[in-house]
Amino acid sequence: MNALPNGQERNEVANPEPIDRPAVDLAHQRITAILAPLEEGLQLWDGAGHLIYANPATHRQFCALEALGSGRHWTELACDCRTESGEPCPVDDFPVAHALRGGHKATPLLLRVNRADGAARWLRLAAHPLNAPDGSTSGVVSITVDVTQLVEQELRLEQQAHFDALTGLPNRALFSDRIDRALAHARRHGERLAVCLLDLDGFKAVNDEFGHQAGDLLLRKVAQRLKDTLRSEDTAARIGGDEFALLIGDLSTAGQCEYVLKRILDALAAPYLIADTEVRVTASIGATLFPGDTVDPDQLLRHADHAMYTAKLAGKNRFSLFDPTLESRVRANFGLVRKIEDALSRGQFVLHYQPKVDCLHGRVVGLEALIRWQHPVLGLRMPGEFLPLIEHEDVIVGLGNWVISEALRQQARLRSAGHDLSISVNIAARQLLRGQFADQLDAILARHTDVDPRRLEIEILETAALEDVGAVSRLISDFRQRGVRFALDDFGTGYSSLVHLKHLGADVLKIDQTFVRDMLDDPGDLAIVQGVIGLADAFHRDVVAEGVEDLAHVRTLLGAGCHIMQGYGISRPLPAEHLDLWLDSFAPDPGWQSPPGLLPH
Template sequence: MSRPLHVLHAEDSDDDAELILHALTDNGLEVIPRRVETEAAYIAGLDPAPDLILADYSMPRFSAERALHLLQRQGLDMPFIVISGHIGADAAVALMKAGAHDYLLKHDLARLYPAVQRELREAVERARRRRAEMALKDSDEKLRLIMEHVNDLIMVVDAQGRRLFASRSYQALFADPAAIVGTDSFGEVHPDDKERVRRVFCETVATGIGQRCEYRLALGEHGVRYIESQGSATRDECGEVSKIIVVSRDVTERKQSEARIQYLAQSDGLTGLPNRTLLTERIGQMIAQGDRHGDSLALLFIDLDYFKTINDSLGHLVGDKLLKQVAARLCQCMRKSDFVARLGGDEFLMALGGMKHSQDVALIAQKIVASISQSYNVVDHVLDTQCSVGISIYPNDGRDVQTLMRNADMAMYHAKEKGRNQYQFFSEEMGARAAERLMLGNAMQLALEREEFELHYQPCIELATGRITGVEALIRWRHPELGLLSPARFIPLAEETGLILQIGDWVLRTGCAQMRDWQTKGIENVCLAVNLSARQFRQAELPQRIAAALTDAGLGTHALELEITESMAMQDPERARELLLELQSMGIGLSIDDFGTGYSSLSYLKRFPLRSLKIDRSFVDGIPDEANDVAITRATIALAHSLGLNVIAEGVETRAQQVFLTEAGCERAQGYLFSKPVCAADAEKLLRQKYLGVSRTAAQRRGALE
């Protein structure tokens, strides 16, 4: 436009406003900007009406959505473009539907000038049409129809569809504009639309009633254009339809915008994969197709293992790039007939149609697990991740989309419980377990309030003498309907829900109080061992919580030993070392539980202030008959002694195991050979007995020497 462009700009950032202004002026536009940050200033800026409105999507005191509403409320019509640093797909769709003409991101300001030019042209055209409507509303209906659309695409055809006249704007669509008059008007109609367009035309000729029709023109080097047409029939002196005046608009840009809105509504903005909305629709189609052909459908619920650790430690930029690479690998694993979508976070779902045998599904699942476990190069990092895959099959595991997805999700969690980096098919047993988990999860909070939890204690004995040196506190749940539940039934669920923190505090406080009670009854020189959960170990205030529990119980720190697993310590070795040093400085004993079953780093192990290592029962089970278990157990004992640590063997159940461990130099042990975990009253009886696992005479002899 020849005069300066008056721009009303809703923006609260000076720097961003300057960049946006330069994006216009650098392209030759003469701009008179008026920047506002509040609703009142924006309303004032609408009088006199600007040529163009640019609005930041979200400001502390104002928003693009509000600005658009105020503009429409005043009945004004000028280009309204949203510019934002970040805008989600849902927000973009909502703004376009509400009437915004375009939106773009601040890092893509190269699009601003072309968008402004386009919208200014469209605004001029809209204004011209409004003026024509007002000037010609009393004119002849057919003349008004033609004059109203003078800048649109106009042609006149005879009753056979041959072109008798074409406006310049209509001719401009074609490679050879001068040659189109006298030709068949259906010739350039897209093959897929031709029959429908011809039917509408014939109905207009037969009835004389014009109809609106939308179709595509295939224009060779000019590409495919979307056209919206309205026909108006004229009759000859005999009353027969002889000509049809067709007024059309090129709506290609509108169709492209609609397609983009549809894409945003049904696609994942990060990976470009379909999202949950489109997923449900597509699975429904695949189920219907499978029913027609007698095929099964498989849903694979895919969840990345340890993705949260990568995201938290390296940042969301690295996490997002990793997700894009995972999405690309999943696409490589599927067939043309398959379908993969991102559900959100690190969860994906793949639908496999036309499946005849479960073995075929298993092969694809194996391919996915193997592909995802390969290393990734992401922003100067070499990353390793794995995935757990749950599989449900239609119709055996559900006859609707939601049931199939829920059951595949259950199977995926079962794969995680089984050790991750694998796939599992859904089974009815999983459904029963899930129902139990739901019931237990709801009941667990009440269990704390109703005091349904209780501690059992398993003695730890000195192998050389049989003397009881301590007890390990082990939680049980006396459920009012299910009876006494072992921790394996509810502790994993407590970890997931976060209730483990409250339960862990309860175990620590209850155990310390019981220990102090025994001391007041004359039971001395024994230690209480308490297991810490992973969530407890990550608590910044853990030392303070432990100190409070000891203080409230009146128990000395020397009477408490805390057990952690290798994997807990190795998640963040430096932080673990600092925490363990702080606990050691308080006088608390520290032990590594289940040694040898997780990831170990000897360089860190020697730096941790530990008192003992506990050999896992999985190794103790095989001694003295299994050569590998014998070798591992001997090596663990030797390693511990070289580091100045005592060794405790778990799960000792036979006299042969006791003899072997004693001869190998293992200091202490616990297991059913000596005593199962027992209630506090029975544990007190054992503690008064002082010795386990040796003859009564030997115990008395040792007692006399103490």
């Protein structure tokens, strides 16, 4: 008790002073003033989940929402927001609800809110409970931080990592992920799906004629047509250049897949307006079906690639389905590919050389390099035993590069020994059209500076050259300027037109040996041989006859105007170690000179 003036005494606790309302209002104003400048949004909710207070930053963040008025319930806020994936916010996991229910800090949630201008604003919402002394939750304080710039940067990085920058389609990485998901779904639900690879026919010609910008525009238009033709649940991806991959799910029959592929071909074949000019391109599609085919995504893509190549060879602007009955053979080939890769690394391949002879002047003019596999167990294997099985595999590119390099090494050695001969090598269609052949050939020539490029001749199958006449003609033109010569091998089997022959610009036509071998007995084959020789003369090309087996062949060819020949009648292919002896002892056959008179019939 305290003594008061006039002798009065009183208990201070029993008689409290009244609340100073102006002081409380002043404190509230000070708190409001402190919270107002904050960039972070701050919200206070009562124990029932109603909004008591929101600072100005909150209203700026949620400017498009009416749910932030005082007294609004948190569920109204949740209904107007979206999660990172675009789905409505899960009510049970909403941080305010979680804090009210559990009485402890809730896991933050990323929200997407539409601004007044329609753009998206990304907010990170965290909630903390306000607990009373008795342990009950009397309210919640939540904080919203604007992370729009950070999220948009992450989205841009995600876009760059998983989507093609030019077309906006998924890229190879995302397509692979979607194959995995689609296969798992198809297995669970017993559904069919198709994995397809699509390559544009004639795209390079458009790109070269109108420029890269026009080519890019064409690719974007192709991508849009693919998206318009496929269902939203299907996937079209750009996996490089003018190649696209398709994933088509929920197929009931193989016929349904064929119907979809036919629609795609029709859509892509319609004309495009590029640089105010109407251009046309078509597509070749290879497809394989699950569950009829393997469940391995890489194998599915490999099989689709094989089928696409079949469509190309069949004339383009069509689709081809992979035949599952060939799977066992493909598996065996896969093992062979590994064996060949191993053999290449172990140096088990060798080259034999077949001479080319000018029978009119009686001199050797060149050599053709022919690959052999010196198998450690099976002995010397001929190319027909292994090359056809890997012609669609990447290993054939490495093998072809080795052949060129080894042939150039042998050419340099022979020249130093006094035999300055041209040397020719055969290039597979896959290496020529899909293996960056120009860059690889440049690199090989750069390593063999002791070889004159004019002494190198690249032999291309006529059928391979016709797969993409524009690309092959550009390649030939580029390397002819460096001195490298090109020959069309097996000429007469590819049905190329005179226009093709003119544009390809090859230096040499090699008459297919089947026509040469049978020309003495078959007037039709003789007419083809004479026709090829006439074409070579008309287009100022050299001509070489393969398959010359005897003296009659030589005389007939000389009489028809073909002077350069090769075949068993002149020499079999020789190992490198036998070349010098053969060349030193070479002498023309006196019987080669055909007597005057008519050609044999």
